[in-house]
Amino acid sequence: MKMTKAVYKLRPNDNWRIGEHESWFADMAAHGFFLKKMGIPFAKFVKGDPKKMRYRIEVNSGDEITSEQKQMYAENGWEYVTSYNLFHVFSSPADLQAPELHTDPAEQAFTIETLDTKLTFSTIITITGMLLLIGMQAAVWFLDETPTLVLIEGSAVFQVIFGLFLLYSTYLSLQAAISIRKLRRNLIEGKPIDHHAPWKKRFQTQIIIGILLTIVMGLIAIIPIFQLAKIDTKTLPESSPDLPFIRLADLENDPDFIREEPVFFNDDVDRGNQYSFNWSPLAPLQYETSEHGFIPGEIQKYGEEYSSSLDTKVYQLRFPSLAEPVISDLIQSRSFQTEREDFIETSHPELDLLITYDKHKTKMVFAHKGNAVMYASYYGHTNIETIIENTVEKIKLISE
Amino acid sequence: MAYNGGPMTEAMYYVLLALMRPNHGYQLMHSIAEVSNGRVNMGPGTLYGVLSRMQKDGLISLTEEDRRRKTYEITAEGEKALRLEHDRLKAMIEDSRILEGGDEND
Missing domain, CATH: 3.40.1000 (Protein Transport Mog1p; Chain A)
Incomplete structure (x- = not known):
């Protein structure tokens, strides 16, 4: 049997919601869509017969996943599916009743250590960059002490909205860092990842926000062009x-x-x-x-x-x-x-x-x-x- | 985080214990179930994580690497750590004698 029909679905970009992603992939498989690849902004699925599948996302310290790891998982009924960044997806048919990949949350906590450090580091960079940019923009904006004039004469509107966009992405970055830190702490305390975390509402909101942001950014990009024409x-x-x-x-x-x-x-x-x-x-x-x-x-x-x-x-x-x-x-x-x-x-x-x-x-x-x-x-x-x-x-x- | 001599996770302890005899990944899971009398069924993810971390920390090492699978063995440092942990656990059991008699009071 050959499954060839590819289906692309918009995907949320918060990779760090591990449980939500696992349950999303499983729900998709139950509808006959099997994860093939995670891209931006689409995830690629192939169409097949609906099947109950389990998905697990492994976080590694590097982009690579060793053949040894793949082999060890495969011997236990977990097939490697795809990777994105530090995340590696494995799947197993539910009726195979393969042993759970992680039986010790405290040990699993070690696997997200690198991700945690990485997210913290990138958040610090993002915040620093944002503060610098906003500071520079504000300096330019208030240079002549005529902020309202600068605002209505055009260029500042672009800056304000761009600043808001920066703030939003900083918020996302901060949210990711905090959530992964929290997940790591939960794991250390022995609370496992919820493989059936509800994803629908959150993912849909995320996708809507993503589309709206794209439209807003598109409009902002048009402003200077429109201005030039006028x-x-x-x-x-x-x-x-x-x-x-x-x-x-x-x-x-x-x-x-x-x-x-x-x-x-x-x-x-x-x-x-x-x-x-x-x-x-x-x-x-x-x-x-x-x-x-x-x-x-x-x-x-x-x-x-x-x-x-x-x-x-x-x-x-x-x-x-x-x-x-x-x-x-x-x-x-x-x-x-x-x-x-x-x-x-x-x-x-x-x-x-x-x-x-x-x-x-x-x-x-x-x-x-x-x-x-x-x-x-x-x-x-x-x-x-x-x-x-x-x-x-x-x-x-x-x-x- | 490198192992600093503190209390080990159960997974670490049993992997070290099972590696007192050199072993490879898949077989190791069965050995662990065996030495723990079926009490510890370690998942492959947990096992892989423990192995790669303890290898980095120098508690275990690879013996030979044929094309198909890696065989691990405990290092001298690993054995020392295992024995220290064993002593600690033994001391804990001894300290818990009070519980042994506890049943009679019920």
């Missing part, structure tokens, strides 16, 4: 009534005001008058603009022509609760040239939050309405009220 920088059009950011020309409101001649181009974009858009899971709509202009012939105190500039940032956030931290970080990002007390919170009937800065010719407006945040930094002689008015008009376009 990000772009363009030269600002002369006017942009439909775009949700304020414009320098609207602030100046002077027919003679003209945009500065392009000083340098890059990728066909006028770097002096450009706008970029960006996407991230927490801020699906983001704009950043920068423009410069002047009024020819309007001579200033020191003989130079009047010129002005405007930089803005606009965020439509996934959660309105992010708005205030974002504004706080935006202020922080300007802390190099400014004093914190020069930022004054005022109220405006059409805004949820308004903070202004007005010193010399530098004026800044930070506004938040619903889930929208707008920031403008202007250098010129237009008064702050005009900037606020323009901001209020534009923020309506994106706030919900």
